[in-house]
Amino acid sequence: MWDIESGEQQLEWQNAGKVVGVTQVAVEFSPNGKMVATSSPGATVHFWDAATGRPLGKPLQHPDDVFWLVFDRAGQRLATASKDKTARIWSVQTGQMLTPPLVHADPLHYRDSITFSPDGSRLATAAGSSAQVWDTASGRAVTTPLRHGGLVRAVQFSPDGRKLLSASDDGTARLWDPETGHPVSEPMRHGARVTNAEFSPDGSRVVTFSSDKAVRIWEVTQAPLPVPDWLPALAEAVAGQHINDQEVSEVLPVEVLYRLRQTLSANTTSDSYGRWARWFFADSATRTISPSSNVTVPEYVNRRIEENTRESLQEATLLSSTNALAFARLAQQLVATNQAMGAEALKDAEWFSRYATNLAPTDPEIRLIRESIAQRVAEPAK
Numbered sequence: 001m002w003d004i005e006s007g008e009q010q011l012e013w014q015n016a017g018k019v020v021g022v023t024q025v026a027v028e029f030s031p032n033g034k035m036v037a038t039s040s041p042g043a044t045v046h047f048w049d050a051a052t053g054r055p056l057g058k059p060l061q062h063p064d065d066v067f068w069l070v071f072d073r074a075g076q077r078l079a080t081a082s083k084d085k086t087a088r089i090w091s092v093q094t095g096q097m098l099t100p101p102l103v104h105a106d107p108l109h110y111r112d113s114i115t116f117s118p119d120g121s122r123l124a125t126a127a128g129s130s131a132q133v134w135d136t137a138s139g140r141a142v143t144t145p146l147r148h149g150g151l152v153r154a155v156q157f158s159p160d161g162r163k164l165l166s167a168s169d170d171g172t173a174r175l176w177d178p179e180t181g182h183p184v185s186e187p188m189r190h191g192a193r194v195t196n197a198e199f200s201p202d203g204s205r206v207v208t209f210s211s212d213k214a215v216r217i218w219e220v221t222q223a224p225l226p227v228p229d230w231l232p233a234l235a236e237a238v239a240g241q242h243i244n245d246q247e248v249s250e251v252l253p254v255e256v257l258y259r260l261r262q263t264l265s266a267n268t269t270s271d272s273y274g275r276w277a278r279w280f281f282a283d284s285a286t287r288t289i290s291p292s293s294n295v296t297v298p299e300y301v302n303r304r305i306e307e308n309t310r311e312s313l314q315e316a317t318l319l320s321s322t323n324a325l326a327f328a329r330l331a332q333q334l335v336a337t338n339q340a341m342g343a344e345a346l347k348d349a350e351w352f353s354r355y356a357t358n359l360a361p362t363d364p365e366i367r368l369i370r371e372s373i374a375q376r377v378a379e380p381a382k
Contacts, residue, residue: 001036001053011053026068026111030092031075039066045080047092058095062088067110072120077136079116079123081108087125089136099139104128112154112196117161122178124164126152131166133178143181148172154196158203163220165206167197173208175220188218191311204292212311219290222272231273234260305329310337317352324359327352328366331373350377 001011026039035056036048045060064084071078077098078090086101087108106128108114113126122142123134130145131152150169157164157178164178172187173194188194192212199206199220206218236242237257242250264277272291279291289300301320304312310333316326331352334345353373356366 001050011050013048013053013055026066028069028071030071031073035075035092037069037071037078039069039080043082043084045069045078045090057093060088060090060095062086067108068113070114070116072116072136073118074120077116077120079114081113081125083107085127087114087123087134089123089139099136102134102139102141104132109151109153112156115156117157117178118159119161122157122161124155124157124178126155126166128152129168129170131155131164131176133164133181142179143176146174146176146181148174150193153194156198158199158220159201160203163199163203165197165199167194167208169193171210173197173206173218175206185221188216190214190216191309212309219292224272228273230260230264230277234264234277301326309333322359324356324363324366326356327359328356328363328369331356332369335373335376346377349373 002008003010026037028037029035029050030037034050036050037045038048039045043062043064043066045062045066047056047059048054049056060078060080062080062082062084064082066080066082068081069078071092076092078092079087080090081087085104085107087104088101089098090096091098102123102125104125104127108125108127115124116122116136117124121136123136125132125134129150129152130147132145133142134140135142146164146166148166148168148170150171152166152168154167155164161178163184164176165173166176167173171190171193173190174183174187175185176182177184188197188206188208190208190210190212192210194208194210196209197206204220204222206220208216208218210216233256237252237260240252240254240257242252244250261281265281267274267277275291279287282288285296285298287297289295289297297319301316301323304316304319305323305326307313308329310330313326313330313333316323317330320326331349334349334352350373353366353370357370360366
C-alpha cells in the first residue's frame with residue numbers, strides 16, 4: 001500500500017502460497033476504501049483492513065486459481081472469476097456464497113472478466129469467446145451466451161446499466177442489451193484484436209484499445225423513449241414499404257421520403273432524434289462521421305488513406321467508393337503484404353488497381369501502381 005502524494009509505502013502484507021506469476025494475482029479496494037481484497041495462486045481470496053493491513057474474516061476458497069475479483073457498488077458482495085470455470089458471488093460480511101457457482105464452458109480470464117451492473121442486480125462474465133449476463137440474486141443466466149468470433153477480453157456495463165460492452169480478439173467491440181442478449185448496434189470493427197473497451201462516464205461514447213496501436217472513440221446511439229412520431233414513418237419511407245390497416249404491404253412512392261427530408265432537415269430541435277435526423281439527411285460531401293462529431297466523412301477518409309495500412313485503406317474504400325487513391329493504395333498493400341500471393345489475392349489487387357485507373361486515369365501515382373501490378377499479373381505467364 002502506497003501513499004499517492006508522497007509515494008511512500010504505508011503497509012505491506014504477504015499472501016499465503018507461492019506467487020507463480022503476477023497475472024494470477026488480483027487486488028481490489030472496496031468502494032468505501034476501508035477494505036482490500038486480494039487473490040493468490042492458491043485459489044484463495046483474502047480480505048484486509050486497508051488502514052492496518054490486518055486480515056479480516058475468513059478466506060474465500062475456489063478449487064483453482066482466482067484470476068479476477070470485483071466488489072459491487074454497495075461493498076456488500078464480492079464476485080470472483082476463476083480458472084475452475086466458475087464465477088462466484090460472496091457475502092463480504094459472512095464469507096458465504098450467495099448463489100450457486102456460475103458455471104462456464106471455459107476458464108474465466110485474467111482481467112476484466114466479471115463486472116456488476118450499476119444497481120448490482122446483474123453480473124456480466126467473459127469466458128472463452130462469449131460473454132454472459134447473470135441474475136445476482138438467483139445465480140441464473142439472464143441471457144444466452146453473447147458470442148464473438150474470438151476470445152472476449154473485457155465486459156462492462158454502461159453507467160445506466162442498459163447496455164453491455166464487450167471487446168474481443170475477433171477485431172470487434174460490441175454493444176448488447178443485457179436483458180435480452182440482442183445486439184443494439186453494428187459491431188465496432190478494428191483491424192486487429194480489441195484488447196479493452198470502456199464507456200465514457202455519461203455513457204455517450206465508447207473508447208476502444210486495439211493491438212494495432214490505435215485508440216478509437218465511438219459514439220453510442222441514444223434512443224430515449226418515447227420515439228417521435230416521424231421515426232416509424234421515416235423507416236417506412238426509406239424501405240419504400242408500408243403495412244396498412246389490413247396488414248397488407250403497400251409500396252410507398254419516393255415522394256414520401258422527399259417530403260420527410262424537407263421537414264426533418266429544417267428541424268432545429270437539439271434532442272438526440274433531431275440531431276440524428278439532420279445528420280441522416282446531410283449532404284454526403286459534408287456529413288460528419290457521427291451526429292456529434294466535427295470530422296466529416298471526406299476528412300476521415302483522407303486520414304485513413306494517409307495511415308496507408310491494409311485495414312485503413314479497406315475502410316476508406318467502403319466509405320468512399322469513388323476515391324481512386326484509396327483503391328490504388330489498397331491494391332499496393334495487398335501485394336506488399338502477400339509476397340506469396342494466391343490467385344484470389346492477386347485478382348483482387350489487379351481489379352482494385354484497374355478500377356482506380358478508370359476513376360483517375362491521369363494520376364501519376366495511380367498509373368505507377370497500376371503498371372507495377374499489371375507486371376505482377378503477367379509474371380506467371382512467362
